[in-house]
Amino acid sequence: MITMLAPSAMPGAIQVVNVTLPLFTLLAEWRRVDWRGLGFGLLGRLPGTLLGGLVVLYVSTRALGVLVGVMVLAAVALTARAAAVPRNPATLAGAGFVSGVTGTATGIGGPPMALVYQDAKGPQIRATLAMFFFLSAAQSLAVLALLDRLPARAVVFGATLIPCLVLGFLVSGPLRRYLDGGRVRAGILVVAALSALALIVRGTLG
Numbered sequence: 144m145i146t147m148l149a150p151s152a153m154p155g156a157i158q159v160v161n162v163t164l165p166l167f168t169l170l171a172e173w174r175r176v177d178w179r180g181l182g183f184g185l186l187g188r189l190p191g192t193l194l195g196g197l198v199v200l201y202v203s204t205r206a207l208g209v210l211v212g213v214m215v216l217a218a219v220a221l222t223a224r225a226a227a228v229p230r231n232p233a234t235l236a237g238a239g240f241v242s243g244v245t246g247t248a249t250g251i252g253g254p255p256m257a258l259v260y261q262d263a264k265g266p267q268i269r270a271t272l273a274m275f276f277f278l279s280a281a282q283s284l285a286v287l288a289l290l291d292r293l294p295a296r297a298v299v300f301g302a303t304l305i306p307c308l309v310l311g312f313l314v315s316g317p318l319r320r321y322l323d324g325g326r327v328r329a330g331i332l333v334v335a336a337l338s339a340l341a342l343i344v345r346g347t348l349g
Contacts, residue, residue: 154199154247154248154249154250154283154287155284155287155292155293155294155297155298155301156250156297156298156300156301156304157250157251157301158246158247158250158280158283158284158287158301159280159284159297159298159300159301159302159304160301160304160305160308161246161250161252161276161277161279161280161283162276162277162280162281162284163301163305163308164273164276164308164312165272165273165274165276165277165280166273166277167308167309167312168269168270168273168312169270169273169274169277172266172269172270172273173270173274174270175266175267175269175270175271176267176270176271176273176274177260177263177267177270177271180230180235180260180271181271181274181275183232183235183236183239184235184236184238184239184242184256184259184275185239185275185278185279186236186239187235187236187237187238187239187240187242187243188239188240188242188243188275188278188279188282189243189282190240190243191239191240191241191242191243191244191246191247192243192244192246192247192279192282192283192286193243193286194243194244195243195244195245195246195247195248195283195286196247196248196286196287196289196290196292198244198247198248199247199248199287199290199292200290200292202248205345205346205347206346209342209343209346209347211241211244211245211249211251211339211342212338212339212340212341212342212343212346213339213343214339215254215255215258215335215336215338215339215342216336216339216340216343219254219258219332219335219336219339228258228259228261230259230260230262230263234259235256235259237255238255238256238258238259239255239256239275241255242254242255242256242275242279243279243282243283245342246279246280246283247282247283247286247287249342249345251338251341251342252276252279252283253272253276253334253335253338254334254335254338254339256272256275257272257334257335258332258335260272261332
């Protein structure tokens with residue numbers, strides 16, 4: 144939607160949103176962060192962020208979005224029919240790397256890490272991913288600014304969406320309780336699939 148309304152503000156505007164939204168979750172659930180897993184994810188995320196910055200400069204983000212979207216859909220299909228992705232240093236660092244590339248280049252970097260954490264409990268998933276997304280978005284904003292790909296228009300446009308974030312968080316309580324009742328994995332797979340479809344549609348129609 145942001146791409147359609149203000150394409151010149153992307154991907155900076157969505158990163159302003161991404162760096163703000165996790166703070167609401169962390170205020171309530173920061174004690175549930177999986178710090179060990181977070182560390183491995185961020186270890187892979189840093190080089191991925193740098194590569195994502197180069198993608199913004201030299202590669203079509205639309206083509207990248209379609210490719211990543213197809214890969215995420217394939218991963219969702221496989222994990223929906225089989226056991227969850229094992230959570231270990233290699234998968235965490237790999238997911239962090241892919242998240243860095245796609246998050247910086249397209250603004251959507253959540254699905255890889257979410258798939259790795261799909262078998263964790265709701266509070267741990269929310270807290271760990273919130274901290275990961277906050278630090279990741281800060282990395283991406285820094286790289287975009289360094290490469291002169293963060294215009295003031297992008298920052299302002301992203302800031303105008305923050306009141307909507309606050310409203311959405313306030314009304315999300317019942318949904319969080321619903322998902323915590325044994326439905327977290329299904330919810331993650333649905334969100335990952337929808338994000339992948341958004342990447343494919345944006346890359347195809349853009």
